[in-house]
Amino acid sequence: MAEQLEPSSNGSKLLRSLGVESTMRIDPWWGLVVLVIVLIVVLCLVSTDPFWNILRFVSDGIVITVIITVSSFVLVLVLGLFGGLGRLSRNRLIYALATVYVEIVRGIPLLVQLIWWYFAFPAVISEVGGWLGITALADYKANPIAMAILGMTVCYGAYMSEIYRAGIQSIPRGQMEAARSLGMTRFQAMRHIILPQAIRVVLPPVGNEFIALLKDSSLVSVVAVTDLTRRGREYMSTHFNPIETWTMVALIYLVMTLLSARGVAWIEKRSKFER
Amino acid sequence: MNSVEPIIQIRDVHKHFGKVYALRGVSLDVQKGEVVVIIGPSGSGKSTLLRCINRLEEYDAGHIVVDGISLDNAKNINIVRQEIGMVFQSFNLFAHLTVLKNLVLTQRVVRKRSEEESERIALELLDKVGIQDKVAAFPIQLSGGQQQRVAIARALAMNPKIMLFDEPTSALDPEMIKEVLDVMLDLAKEGMTMIVVSHEMGFARAAADRMILIDEGQIVEEAGPEKFFTSDNERTKKFLSKVLHM
Numbered sequence: 001m002a003e004q005l006e007p008s009s010n011g012s013k014l015l016r017s018l019g020v021e022s023t024m025r026i027d028p029w030w031g032l033v034v035l036v037i038v039l040i041v042v043l044c045l046v047s048t049d050p051f052w053n054i055l056r057f058v059s060d061g062i063v064i065t066v067i068i069t070v071s072s073f074v075l076v077l078v079l080g081l082f083g084g085l086g087r088l089s090r091n092r093l094i095y096a097l098a099t100v101y102v103e104i105v106r107g108i109p110l111l112v113q114l115i116w117w118y119f120a121f122p123a124v125i126s127e128v129g130g131w132l133g134i135t136a137l138a139d140y141k142a143n144p145i146a147m148a149i150l151g152m153t154v155c156y157g158a159y160m161s162e163i164y165r166a167g168i169q170s171i172p173r174g175q176m177e178a179a180r181s182l183g184m185t186r187f188q189a190m191r192h193i194i195l196p197q198a199i200r201v202v203l204p205p206v207g208n209e210f211i212a213l214l215k216d217s218s219l220v221s222v223v224a225v226t227d228l229t230r231r232g233r234e235y236m237s238t239h240f241n242p243i244e245t246w247t248m249v250a251l252i253y254l255v256m257t258l259l260s261a262r263g264v265a266w267i268e269k270r271s272k273f274e275r
Numbered sequence: 276m277n278s279v280e281p282i283i284q285i286r287d288v289h290k291h292f293g294k295v296y297a298l299r300g301v302s303l304d305v306q307k308g309e310v311v312v313i314i315g316p317s318g319s320g321k322s323t324l325l326r327c328i329n330r331l332e333e334y335d336a337g338h339i340v341v342d343g344i345s346l347d348n349a350k351n352i353n354i355v356r357q358e359i360g361m362v363f364q365s366f367n368l369f370a371h372l373t374v375l376k377n378l379v380l381t382q383r384v385v386r387k388r389s390e391e392e393s394e395r396i397a398l399e400l401l402d403k404v405g406i407q408d409k410v411a412a413f414p415i416q417l418s419g420g421q422q423q424r425v426a427i428a429r430a431l432a433m434n435p436k437i438m439l440f441d442e443p444t445s446a447l448d449p450e451m452i453k454e455v456l457d458v459m460l461d462l463a464k465e466g467m468t469m470i471v472v473s474h475e476m477g478f479a480r481a482a483a484d485r486m487i488l489i490d491e492g493q494i495v496e497e498a499g500p501e502k503f504f505t506s507d508n509e510r511t512k513k514f515l516s517k518v519l520h521m
């Protein structure tokens with residue numbers, strides 16, 4: 001935003017923003033990441049069967065987990081913005097729609113929502129298709145991954161709406177008034193004045209949502225998605241070694257969440273320096 | 276003042292906030308180039324009146340016409356706001372932007388000026404208000420007096436025909452009040468049309484063409500400064516004795 005006007009910028013800033021202090025002291029949290037990764041490597045080396053085999057077996061599940069988490073999160077960021085602005089709208093109808101959405105979603109367990117999207121939603125579509133005599137709809141079959149992404153997005157979008165709303169409300173009223181008094185429209189003031197400031201406020205809770213979403217994505221294993229958790233269950237059901245399988249799965253999730261936490265911390269730090 | 280059409284015409288404006296009756300039939304004409312200073316007790320409706328003039332606040336009844344444009348209908352508000360600069364008690368500089376960007380952004384977005392032109396105008400105005408070496412700083416790094424001067428420059432960058440000041444110095448430490456008042460005095464001398472809510476009576480004496488006392492949502496007295504400061508009106512006398520001894 002103000003790149004060329006930064007008071008001072010030098011190489012050590014880059015290092016610091018990477019979590020490396022100018023004295024090259026490593027952020028202790030990175031130690032934990034390394035520790036867990038080393039633990040996984042050691043397990044795989046020391047006892048290839050089952051640990052290395054488990055890792056290989058579930059690796060496609062890791063990819064699915066990452067795909068679902070990242071695509072849901074991107075959609076959540078967008079949906080949450082609409083929801084948050086809707087909750088602040090002076091238009092009664094938009095406000096009511098946004099509020100009903102948020103309240104309904106927050107009142108239903110995520111697992112039940114995922115099950116609803118996978119089992120109930122396609123049935124609704126095909127019934128409606130049957131009524132209307134549209135065969136394309138009547139024969140509708142749900143794609144598990146698409147329904148999982150939809151379910152995660154709708155649910156997390158509601159929580160994200162509230163985070164955005166709080167972030168926007170935390171910006172002093174005078175900022176909007178000054179922008180409006182200078183002749184900006186509400187939309188221009190939102191876009192250029194309020195949202196850029198609100199983003200910095202919401203960054204920490206948004207980052208936490210990403211990590212929470214990553215962990216909750218394990219629930220999609222119930223609705224026919226072969227994610228990391230489901231692959232773990234498949235491995236265990238043929239090899240009957242719960243201790244090794246679930247320890248490995250847990251460690252893999254741990255690496256992913258710890259890495260995400262570092263990523264979030266890095267982004268937060270960088271956005272602070274931009275001030 | 277001659278018979279030219281007033282640049283601001285306020286006719287019998289009423290405003291409620293729920294049960295609070297903030298403006299109770301205010302009428303006021305301001306001529307081009309005139310400096311009007313408004314005083315009055317806290318809560319008497321001074322801010323509300325200013326905010327109605329650029330329609331940050333909607334009024335319930337009455338009419339306001341600014342530079343020939345009626346404010347009664349919401350369609351015109353963005354056009355009118357470009358004609359009116361407003362300076363707030365709490366400065367309200369955009370916290371995420373540098374001083375320079377504070378002035379550039381609005382010119383780019385509202386006036387659609389080029390980056391170069393916006394920057395040239397911004398630097399000129401910042402120089403005029405005495406902010407030369409802080410253009411790359413963020414608002415939080417400036418003193419209150421500096422922030423308010425930047426806020427004035429930011430409003431001027433839109434080439435307003437009218438400037439509204441809502442207690443521009445009452446959030447400032449005493450030693451910074453003068454630097455802001457000096458900028459305002461220069462503006463007044465250049466012929467800017469100004470409505471100033473302020474209890475700085477030194478400024479009023481030096482700059483005001485007309486003084487107004489507002490109390491309980493009504494204009495109590497309206498006169499040139501000489502007459503105003505020697506008024507027989509009991510409420511004016513009482514209020515003046517308070518602000519003059521502050």
Ligand SMILES: Nc1ncnc2c1ncn2[C@@H]1O[C@H](COP(=O)(O)OP(=O)(O)O)[C@@H](O)[C@H]1O
Pocket residue numbers: 292295297315316317318319320321322323324
């Ligand atoms: N946004 C608002 N909501 C409710 N009441 C308000 C609002 N703004 C002002 N008021 C009330 O209107 C009256 C006039 O306020 P104001 O114009 O701010 O007074 P002044 O600027 O003279 O101190 C006060 O009683 C104040 O409490």
Ligand SMILES: [Mg+2]
Pocket residue numbers: 321322323441442
């Ligand atoms: Mg006020």
